[in-house]
Amino acid sequence: PAVRESYSELVCEGILSKKRLKTYFMSLPGKSSINMEMYTVDLSIYPPIALRSQPITEANNQHMKPVQAKDVEIALTELLPVIAREAYFTAALFGLSAKHLSGREKKRNFESAKRSVDFSSQFFKYYIARICGIASEADAEGKKVFADPMLSLVASILLNEAMENYIDRQKKGGDHSLSLAYVRATILDLRKKVDKQWVSWVEEQIKWIQSSPGVPLTGKRAGVFTSIARFPSYLDHVLICCKAGRPKNHVPNLAKIKVVAYYLQKLAAALFNSLHECSERETTDQQYAANVMRMENSYFFTQSIKQRGPELTDLFQKQITAASSICKQSTDAYLGFMIKREFKSLHSLFANISRIRREVGDGDVPIHVPRSTFEKTLSKECNREILKEKIGAIYYRMEKHLSEAGGLLPVAWKALVKVLYEWFGRWEKLSSQCYNFLLEPTASDVVRIAKQAAGISAKKISDEKKRANSNQGKY
Numbered sequence: 001p002a003v004r005e006s007y008s009e010l011v012c013e014g015i016l017s018k019k020r021l022k023t024y025f026m027s028l029p030g031k032s033s034i035n036m037e038m039y040t041v042d043l044s045i046y047p048p049i050a051l052r053s054q055p056i057t058e059a060n061n062q063h064m065k066p067v068q069a070k071d072v073e074i075a076l077t078e079l080l081p082v083i084a085r086e087a088y089f090t091a092a093l094f095g096l097s098a099k100h101l102s103g104r105e106k107k108r109n110f111e112s113a114k115r116s117v118d119f120s121s122q123f124f125k126y127y128i129a130r131i132c133g134i135a136s137e138a139d140a141e142g143k144k145v146f147a148d149p150m151l152s153l154v155a156s157i158l159l160n161e162a163m164e165n166y167i168d169r170q171k172k173g174g175d176h177s178l179s180l181a182y183v184r185a186t187i188l189d190l191r192k193k194v195d196k197q198w199v200s201w202v203e204e205q206i207k208w209i210q211s212s213p214g215v216p217l218t219g220k221r222a223g224v225f226t227s228i229a230r231f232p233s234y235l236d237h238v239l240i241c242c243k244a245g246r247p248k249n250h251v252p253n254l255a256k257i258k259v260v261a262y263y264l265q266k267l268a269a270a271l272f273n274s275l276h277e278c279s280e281r282e283t284t285d286q287q288y289a290a291n292v293m294r295m296e297n298s299y300f301f302t303q304s305i306k307q308r309g310p311e312l313t314d315l316f317q318k319q320i321t322a323a324s325s326i327c328k329q330s331t332d333a334y335l336g337f338m339i340k341r342e343f344k345s346l347h348s349l350f351a352n353i354s355r356i357r358r359e360v361g362d363g364d365v366p367i368h369v370p371r372s373t374f375e376k377t378l379s380k381e382c383n384r385e386i387l388k389e390k391i392g393a394i395y396y397r398m399e400k401h402l403s404e405a406g407g408l409l410p411v412a413w414k415a416l417v418k419v420l421y422e423w424f425g426r427w428e429k430l431s432s433q434c435y436n437f438l439l440e441p442t443a444s445d446v447v448r449i450a451k452q453a454a455g456i457s458a459k460k461i462s463d464e465k466k467r468a469n470s471n472q473g474k475y
Helices: 002-013 018-026 069-093 103-120 122-131 149-166 174-210 226-243 258-280 289-306 310-315 317-342 344-360 371-381 384-401 409-435 443-474
Strands: none
Touching (some): 002 103, 069 174, 103 122, 103 174, 149 174, 149 226, 149 258, 226 289, 258 289, 289 317, 310 317, 317 344, 317 384, 344 409, 371 409, 384 409, 384 443, 409 443
8 A cells, every 4th residue: 555655646746747737738729727717607697589590509699608618528538548547557556456356355456546546646637627617625725616507517518428438348357447447437526526516507597497587477478488588598508518619510419418418308397387387376367378378488498499400309309298288288278268259159159059969969959049040140240241350350369469479370370270160160060950051151261261361460460560660769
């Protein structure tokens, strides 16, 4: 042990001395051991994205600066082999991994080798921790380093990539395996520290998400939640940082890094927990606002993630599947509410006829609902002009309910037209079978009326916006 300690001191004062390693880290391209710039901002600071916009791929925002990932990558590539060599030499020099040793003795010898090489490489660990954004101890001497979660996240990804080079795939055993095991232990120790810092940041962001900033108590016209609108910008920043200084076609496989994948998914899950809580609270209007809230935000999440490529789509596949289900259920409920509200008499009439038909058959329906009552309701509620008016009113109301940022209006309107076609198709069939009456307008006519009404309503809304903007300019 005494000889081993002397050898460790010799290495620490020689090839891995503080002066030599300080000079090396200062020579890295980004000079990140000197320039301690903070790259992390809270989720609330990121700019909200628009669905029609492309993902941010360049650092064109003061809050989207790329971290000095290249420095970390170079240092790991060039110095980890040196650390592996020292571990190998220590094990070989002092016979710490002889094949005749028992498992317990090998473990004890590994710990001895680890203590020795830890001392030898203490300044490597000091400087690599600094450029990975690991916060200095409270009582540390010299220039303090403050935790930088974004840098920690990127460092964790790079450390995970470096780990692949130090696995004993050939099962050589002996000194070779011991040296590789030591490097893996060093990488894992660094990863624990950077992961802890980034995870702490994630937990803080989840608290902010759960506060549901900017969501009105009634839920009406809530639009896309602030947290959901900003989350894609954060993902863009992560990818910008991971790709900085790497080949253009490089894409980090975040889904395969367990800690990173788990906590990014946890962050996304917090968005949906917040959405669920807001839609279910007592003050939220349950007639339509809760469904609008769910459908807009789930649709926005799904589309914004898919726009960012297959890597993020794979990573958030579980959340996307859940969001699609939420969007479909809430859209169906919302469209049903809108149609029943506008076509209350028609819906009530045909719902009653459908029930009676199931109970007594087609022939006896006119006994319970006289033909005169049936035709009178249709002439009042189902003529072409009335339909134009009612369908136009639905479109106008939907335009007020759905935010422009959500981008859902064209999709929701297309779905509503489809539902109208299905409902009027069923009503057309009931009219023919129970009363031998041809429903006018037909289901196909209703679709044409809906398309025309949407165009007229959209023009009307556009004209109103122009007038409002013109009036603002006068004052």
